Amino acid sequence: MKIKTKQNHFFGALKARTEAKGGITLEDDFTGETKFHYKDFGSIDWYRELAVDQRKRAREKEKAENSPNIVNYVRSLADAASGWIIVTVIGLLAGFAAGVIDIATKWLSDLKSGYCRGHLYLNQEQCCWSDNLHGIDEDNCTAWRDYGNPNSYGGHVLLFIMYCLMGTLFATIAVILVKMIAPYACGSGIPEVKTILSGFIMKGYLGFGTLLVKTLTMPLAVSAGLMLGKEGPLVHVACCCGHAVSQFFPKYRNNQAKLREMLSASAAAGVSVAFGAPIGGVLFSLEEVSYYFPLKTLWRSFFCALIAAFSLRAMNPFGNQHLVLFYVEYDKPYHLFELFPFIILGILGGLYGILFIHMNLSWCRFRKRSLLGQHPLLEVVILALGTSILAYPNPYTRIQSGHLIRLLFKECKRYDDNPLCDYDYSKNATTVFSDGITQASWQLILALIVKSALTVITFGIKVPAGLFIPSMVTGAITGRLIGIMTQKIIEAFPSSPIWEGVCADPTSCIEPGLYSMVGAAAALGGVTRMTVSLVVIMFEVTGGLQYIVPFMVATMASKWIGDAFGKDGIYDGHITLNEYPYLDVKIDMQQQKVRSIANNWTLTSIPFQGSTTEKLCTMLADHPYSGFPIVTTQGRLVAFITREDLHEGIAAGRMLISDDPNDEFIDQTVLFTMSTPLVSAGRVPIRLNNVIDYSPVTISEQTPIALVLEMFRKLGCRQVFVIRQGELVGLITKKDLLQFIYETRNNDQTSYSQFK
Amino acid sequence: MKIKTKQNHFFGALKARTEAKGGITLEDDFTGETKFHYKDFGSIDWYRELAVDQRKRAREKEKAENSPNIVNYVRSLADAASGWIIVTVIGLLAGFAAGVIDIATKWLSDLKSGYCRGHLYLNQEQCCWSDNLHGIDEDNCTAWRDYGNPNSYGGHVLLFIMYCLMGTLFATIAVILVKMIAPYACGSGIPEVKTILSGFIMKGYLGFGTLLVKTLTMPLAVSAGLMLGKEGPLVHVACCCGHAVSQFFPKYRNNQAKLREMLSASAAAGVSVAFGAPIGGVLFSLEEVSYYFPLKTLWRSFFCALIAAFSLRAMNPFGNQHLVLFYVEYDKPYHLFELFPFIILGILGGLYGILFIHMNLSWCRFRKRSLLGQHPLLEVVILALGTSILAYPNPYTRIQSGHLIRLLFKECKRYDDNPLCDYDYSKNATTVFSDGITQASWQLILALIVKSALTVITFGIKVPAGLFIPSMVTGAITGRLIGIMTQKIIEAFPSSPIWEGVCADPTSCIEPGLYSMVGAAAALGGVTRMTVSLVVIMFEVTGGLQYIVPFMVATMASKWIGDAFGKDGIYDGHITLNEYPYLDVKIDMQQQKVRSIANNWTLTSIPFQGSTTEKLCTMLADHPYSGFPIVTTQGRLVAFITREDLHEGIAAGRMLISDDPNDEFIDQTVLFTMSTPLVSAGRVPIRLNNVIDYSPVTISEQTPIALVLEMFRKLGCRQVFVIRQGELVGLITKKDLLQFIYETRNNDQTSYSQFK
Structure with a gap:
């Protein structure tokens, strides 16, 4: 975060504040790589912001109590x-x-x-x-x-x-x-x-x-x-x-x-x-x-x-009273043996997730490096034309994904005109399956291939693009196919002891629509690695409160497979790809100590005693840091002041004695305590004890990185000070930590063994 | 937490550990007051325990990687x-x-x-x-x-x-x-x-x-x-x-x-x-x-x-396939105007919660002081007999609460033998209400009074006793009554513009069972102050996914009323009543600084250099504290060691040079660093650098209590050290903080003005 520190902006405290809060510099050449750098992100100090709010509330409460009108x-x-x-x-x-x-x-x-x-x-x-x-x-x-x-x-x-x-x-x-x-x-x-x-x-x-x-x-x-x-x-x-x-x-x-x-x-x-x-x-x-x-x-x-x-x-955009997107009407109970295909669907979903994430991230990296990244307009146009040409011939790719999902989730009724439900219900038939279903299945398999391949190269183009529905479509097609396959198996072995007691005939026994729902949950779970929220979304989306267990079994299998053989979910993958500063909750850094983050440890600090406005102004002009520690002559940390508070404090103090805020050559003593100064500089000293923070968070040099991570995450601080036996030796900001984590990740083996 | 420190137990490290972990001394005179004191509770150090687990996992992973079999x-x-x-x-x-x-x-x-x-x-x-x-x-x-x-x-x-x-x-x-x-x-x-x-x-x-x-x-x-x-x-x-x-x-x-x-x-x-x-x-x-x-x-x-x-x-204890406790079969939509009675039910639920909590806590305090508390057996016997006698005459108090709730939640069908559904469906009748309903309503009102009064004096007796169902019963009765009242009003003003368009006749227009459910949610919300979980429990319990909004409206009204006019929920009330050490998330202590907790600030610390086993053993015997800071001669904090680690470390060190672990008169130098000692004591020194914690959490004296609270809560530490410009001046444990909070609460006005 950079703040303009030119002299003529010196008293533009309000402007400085805005920039200090905002502060991301985006290289806005859209055709090229839209890239953020760590240094472009402003980070916020949760604890301080919440404390400010609490103080404000307490003040207002007091005011209201004093004059109750x-x-x-x-x-x-x-x-x-x-x-x-x-x-x-x-x-x-x-x-x-x-x-x-x-x-x-x-x-x-x-x-x-x-x-x-x-x-x-x-x-x-x-x-x-x-x-x-x-x-x-x-x-x-x-x-x-x-x-x-x-x-x-x-x-x-x-x-x-x-x-x-x-x-x-x-x-x-x-x-x-x-x-x-x-x-x-x-x-x-x-x-x-x-x-x-x-x-x-x-x-x-x-x-x-x-x-x-x-x-x-x-x-x-x-x-x-x-x-x-x-x-x-x-x-x-x-x-x-x-x-x-x-x-x-x-x-x-x-x-x-x-x-x-x-x-x-x-x-x-x-x-x-x-x-x-x-x-x-x-x-x-x-x-x-x-x-x-x-x-x-x-x-x-x-x-x-x-x-x-x-x-x-x-x-009422859907034109019906249902709030539910893919409402299913059936509540047929599932059988225990069906948990086996559900687990298979979960595993397939997990594997799909790994494959998709890997390929999509590779494609995005390729896009960044290649000419494609420089011509996003062309990319989108070609992709749209290509998708249209590929999608039109197959009825299952031509219709909108949402409609396809609704179609796949549906149960089969007699005399349904859906080709997926083209069962032969005549009593004499030796098989209930017709050519219609076989043809539809082949079309579904084609749709599955086309849709998954296109999704990989679509997610990341320069138009609004979500992943939920494409992932669900892939899963729903797979699920429906597995469902039809299970029906075929039941038809082939009608007297198997596994389902003999519970199945009269394959069409009445299992419901391929349920397999489709379960498959959708599994694929979405594999891609996003969501768990409880996914199960809840799935039963809310379908209205199938009674299918919690199938959803859950598939989601768990998918999540386990994904975590065991893959890395992050797609969102975390893109965070890493774009190098966004995100403190990952899963990072495990027990072995390393704060010592390892050894950069930036020449601190610009303010002496606790003997500071004057002139010295401070020079310091502000020379250093772009967003805050400064206040230390004693023995190097012990007393307090911390943010750049903007220092700005404003000095400006306010000057206003008291001079009408010209740009009159920079009035030198005043600056005090950081409430006690009376020992030396009187002739002028009224500026007191900053109201705006400085006497309780900066400190850690010892030997603190494990894991604890520092916890402090940043849970207390939400922006920086912590590093102390060696009482003496201030350094400062770690959220960005330092992130930088360190990324570096550690990138040369994982070496750094781990180094600090083991 | 007290640990036996007699000399003959000195090396019973394992025993000491168990007691250090367990350590609540309950005054077990059951007939008297079963009372815990703060000092009886062992508190745990989340961060340390999790770090121990992580270290163990890392070690095992390393071991597995080194010898992959x-x-x-x-x-x-x-x-x-x-x-x-x-x-x-x-x-x-x-x-x-x-x-x-x-x-x-x-x-x-x-x-x-x-x-x-x-x-x-x-x-x-x-x-x-x-x-x-x-x-x-x-x-x-x-x-x-x-x-x-x-x-x-x-x-x-x-x-x-x-x-x-x-x-x-x-x-x-x-x-x-x-x-x-x-x-x-x-x-x-x-x-x-x-x-x-x-x-x-x-x-x-x-x-x-x-x-x-x-x-x-x-x-x-x-x-x-x-x-x-x-x-x-x-x-x-x-x-x-x-x-x-x-x-x-x-x-x-x-x-x-x-x-x-x-x-x-x-x-x-x-x-x-x-x-x-x-x-x-x-x-x-x-x-x-x-x-x-x-x-x-x-x-x-x-x-x-x-x-x-x-x-x-x-x-299958209920003998049916439904997992759902109070399954309702109807899914009649509610009308918008009904939100008004639902809000009233919410307000009533909130008021009931306040009243119930107040009366129950007063009764519990009375029980503690009076003879009643000394004769819990007699209390239960009298209460059981009294409840039976009072409950038998009224059919709505005689049946089990669970059955009553199911009855109240039900919709009315034609020719139902439930007296609450005794509507007159004959077309010529000017009124659909019969005497049966009036009589049932009076019985319900009586049941409401008897049940609420008995619940107040029952919660807290010495048998297992829950509050969910009694609260829900109270709310369900109120809800049903309000529902019937609403029907009466609709009957009295059939052509009111509010419901004229949507209601054919009062029985088909609104469903008193829904009011009953909403009332149950409101009362339970008032008593426990639950929010989202309550709404979810209610629709899971009834299967009424479509009634989220009524549940929510009532719960919100109830919660707002409760928070505005009452204090805590019943569980927090009982925590305060029993003086359990619970760090309340809602406590707001922005104004006060760590300085205010000034007790216990004469610290027993271990010098960083020059410690010997004899000195340490004497110190362990003299002081019951569960851990000791290690400080330099300038009073700066270096590290922290727990009592048990010190015990075990010394014992382990002695084992190396003597077979008799009780041979206490061997005096050895104890080192807290990895560096070689300057003075050699002739014997092999004991090194404790593996068991001590070089990164104790420290705060400045000026830190607001709110931040300390956050640190205890979110980092889960057991103690923090207080530093004044680098120098160790004190120690705050979780219990000190709790003690301080309770004291502040008890003399709220004075202490707030004192530190303002």
């Missing part, structure tokens, strides 16, 4: 309620944004196959609704015009061309919008939100422009047919809403720690509207993205998630 | 799996215990009205089942003999007498068992489990005897008809199971921090089996009882809770 009472009430007001508004906004995205996506997707005559702004359903007042009858709808007649060869070709053209057009608009207005709107945003919530500042990442562009481009990207989902980015959108709303309340705007409480709640709201899963959203926020999650935040997150879900339901 | 591989695998094995076994045991309790309760409850001829060990249902092989037909069951004929006057009197006698007998047996074998088995156990999980040691509280007695006496206490539930105590029972299972694994037995991870999982399993609510259980453990809850524990808790739920279902 109605204004003060209302003010304190408003202050107490502001958190609830914010989460309510965040919920409403997040639900609204999700609703807009859903409606726009539906309209744009329909626009790829046809248009509404006279009412271009209507989607197919609404168009037919307005045409035929007796109800929806899409087959018999004259207002909706397809681009071509699907029954004629020429019409089919026309449809195909329009499908590809529209898809490419949408993707192009999306990437241009992102490039021109808000480069941060690309990607899923979850790794960045994680980083921000862990206590770093990425200025502009949650800005209003990002919110607007991401909301607008997400429908474009999804309806372009690209292999990406809109669920992950909704977390980012909700956090942008949270950030925007918090700006109206000074209590949250000026306090980075309080702001993050609201962002945690926003993340919960994001998942809540993405899946219609409020409890899953809260657990997602707790398990996956949040860092500091006190109970108060839990409760507010829950409220926020619920408001968001209801705000979305009030908009 | 199959034995080491299996060992490391077993070590990694041991946590999962433990939670599995805990889950199975907790489910089993819950099943035993449920079955025994059912049998004993039936035994109050009759017995099975020839098969005394069968309950009514089983008895009739064995009698009539074609199915259960309780009316037509000859094997089951009531004590009297309910249709004759004499038979009725006989039934009443037997009801009272059996109830009193059960309660007497329960209290005698508790008194004789396991005094810790009384009460709900949740306040104590909270205290234990917060890092204190209460020896024997989770012992096997407690487990056994609590499991056996709970059915007795519940079927005695006392106003108590078996759901809360199941948390204690599950934690006892967890403690017992962990004893078989050295990794968890010898490590208090790891043990607590398992106990957190056990608490989740307890709630899971109590309500059939695995997710609610995990959230309860997270929100209400746990202190240190890393993500790994979340996942294991979930697994444990699920295994427990399935283990219970496998025992």
Whole structure:
């Protein structure tokens, strides 16, 4: 974090503060590599920020007690309620944004196959609704015009061309919008939100422009047919809403720690509207993205998630009363022997996760190095065209991923026109399977290959792109296939003792839709390494409270396989890839001591006695550090002062004796205690004892890194001072620690053996 | 914590360790006041315990890497799996215990009205089942003999007498068992489990005897008809199971921090089996009882809770396939205007909570002071007899609380024989309400008064007693009454614009059963101040996933009212009442500095150089402290050593040069560094640099208490050292801090103004 220290800015304390808080320098050449460096991130001091807030509250309480009138009472009430007001508004906004995205996506997707005559702004359903007042009858709808007649060869070709053209057009608009207005709107945003919530500042990442562009481009990207989902980015959108709303309340705007409480709640709201899963959203926020999650935040997150879900339901974008995304109607019990295929699905999901993460990260690294990275627009256009061409021929790749998942989760009813349900129910048939199912299975296998391959190269392009739905699709296809396979096996060995007692015939015995759900959970678990939140999201998404055990078995198998043979989940992988400063909770550094972090140990400190404004100003001008320790002549640490407090303290002191704040040549004694000075400098001395911190956190040189990590994580400090037998010898900042961890990771073997 | 320091025990390091770890001295006069003092609690050092575990793992990993053979591989695998094995076994045991309790309760409850001829060990249902092989037909069951004929006057009197006698007998047996074998088995156990999980040691509280007695006496206490539930105590029972299972694994037995991870999982399993609510259980453990809850524990808790739920279902104590305790079949949507009565229910629940907590705590204080406290047996007998006599006449107090709740939650069907559903459905009737409902309502009001009053004086007696079900009953009755009242209002103003559009007639419009559920949630929320976990438990218990919003609205209103006008929840109230050492998360002590805790600041320290075994032994004998700082001659802190490590270190050093460990007169130099000593004492010096802690946590004298609290809570240290400009001036232990907090609380006004 760099602060301008030119003399003419010296008294621009307010400006300095803003920069000290913001402070990320992004090399904004969008076509090149958008790269953050550690030094570009501002880090926040949780403890200090929370302490500031507590002190403020205590002062206001005191004030209210001293003069108990109605204004003060209302003010304190408003202050107490502001958190609830914010989460309510965040919920409403997040639900609204999700609703807009859903409606726009539906309209744009329909626009790829046809248009509404006279009412271009209507989607197919609404168009037919307005045409035929007796109800929806899409087959018999004259207002909706397809681009071509699907029954004629020429019409089919026309449809195909329009499908590809529209898809490419949408993707192009999306990437241009992102490039021109808000480069941060690309990607899923979850790794960045994680980083921000862990206590770093990425200025502009949650800005209003990002919110607007991401909301607008997400429908474009999804309806372009690209292999990406809109669920992950909704977390980012909700956090942008949270950030925007918090700006109206000074209590949250000026306090980075309080702001993050609201962002945690926003993340919960994001998942809540993405899946219609409020409890899953809260657990997602707790398990996956949040860092500091006190109970108060839990409760507010829950409220926020619920408001968001209801705000979305009030908009009713799906046109039904179900809040649930992939509602399944069956509640057939599963059999004990089915746990075996569920475990296999879990293992497959875990392996898929490892493979996907590895390939995606490799592709992203390749993109950074190659020409591809310099031409993101071209990349997106080619990808969109390629995806359209590959996807159109196969019905299972042509339809939207969400619809495909719904189709795969469904149970089979008699005389269903779904080819996956084309069982032969005639009593005389020796086999219940028909050619229809075999053909559909082959199409599914093709879809699986195409979709997984495209997802690998899609996640990371410069449009909003989520991973939840693509991962679930892969898993759901695998699950359905395994389900059909299990049915085949049961058909082949109908009298096996394993299922003889419980199965009358293969179709009534097991439900391939359940396998599909379980597979989706397993694949998503393998990619993201979520656990409890995933199980909860899955049963909230499907309404299948009775299938907790299958979900759980698969998720556990997937997680174990993933942890045993792979490294991090995809989000942590991208955090590492982008070198974001994130203190990983899993890092295990028991063996090493603070001594090992030996850089930066020539400290610029302020003497406890004998400081003058002139000396301090020179020091401020010479050194860019964001704070300075105050030490005695014996080198013992007394206190700590931040750069901005020193700035402001001196400025305020000068104001008392001179009207000209730029009159820098008045030299005054600066005192850091409350006691009277021994030497009087003639002028009134400046006292800084109110703004300095007499209790900096200190550690001994021999402290294990693990404990330091705990202190940074749990106390949320920005720096700790290193003491050797009472004497100040050094200073470790969060960034020093991160730097050290990355270095250790990169030359893992050598450094470990070195300090063993 | 006192350690025996007699000379003849000096080398009994193992013994000393056990006592240092255990160490609560309970004044075990059961008839008097069972009172713990701060000094009786051992406190644990989370950070150190976890660091020990990590070091051990690192050593084992290294060993396995150095000699990669199959034995080491299996060992490391077993070590990694041991946590999962433990939670599995805990889950199975907790489910089993819950099943035993449920079955025994059912049998004993039936035994109050009759017995099975020839098969005394069968309950009514089983008895009739064995009698009539074609199915259960309780009316037509000859094997089951009531004590009297309910249709004759004499038979009725006989039934009443037997009801009272059996109830009193059960309660007497329960209290005698508790008194004789396991005094810790009384009460709900949740306040104590909270205290234990917060890092204190209460020896024997989770012992096997407690487990056994609590499991056996709970059915007795519940079927005695006392106003108590078996759901809360199941948390204690599950934690006892967890403690017992962990004893078989050295990794968890010898490590208090790891043990607590398992106990957190056990608490989740307890709630899971109590309500059939695995997710609610995990959230309860997270929100209400746990202190240190890393993500790994979340996942294991979930697994444990699920295994427990399935283990219970496998025992099938309720005789149906539903895991859900109070399954409701309806999923009628609620109307928006109903949120108003739901909020009123929430407010009533909050007020009930405040009133209940206040009265219960007053009664407990009265019990302690009065003769009542000295005769717990008599108290229980009188209470059981009184409860029986008061409860029998009213059908709503006579039946078990669980059945009553199920009855109140139910919807009304046509021609229901439930008097609460005695609506007049004839089309000509001007009113749908009948006298049956009015009469039932009056009976409910009476039941409400009797039950709430009895609950106040019951919670705290010396038998296992939970609060969940009694609180829910109170709320459910209130809810049902408000529901009926709302129906009456709708009937009186059928054409009000508020509900005219949505209500055809009052019975079809709103569902009093839903009001009952909402009321139960509100009352339970008011008493326990639970939030998210309560909502989740409520929808898991009822299967009403679609009623999240009503539950939530009521819980929030209840919580807000409770927090605004009351103090703590009932569990925190009892923690304060019993003066358990619990670091409350809500304590706000921004204004005060470490300076204020000025006691205990004459430190017994070890000089860094020039220590000999003789001096150290004398010091150990003279001072009972559990650890000593090592300081330089300038008074600067170098390191810290625990009493037991000093013991063992000296003993081990002596073993090297003398075969007689009691040969105390060999004086050796003790070194605390790795460097070679300047003076050689002739003998081989003892080096303690491997066992001492070079990185004790230090704070400055000016540190706010709030930060110290954070350090104790989040880093889990047992003590911190106080430094004034590099020099060691004091030591604050967890107990010092607690003592200070309690003192501050007791003379709140004075101390706050003093340090302002």
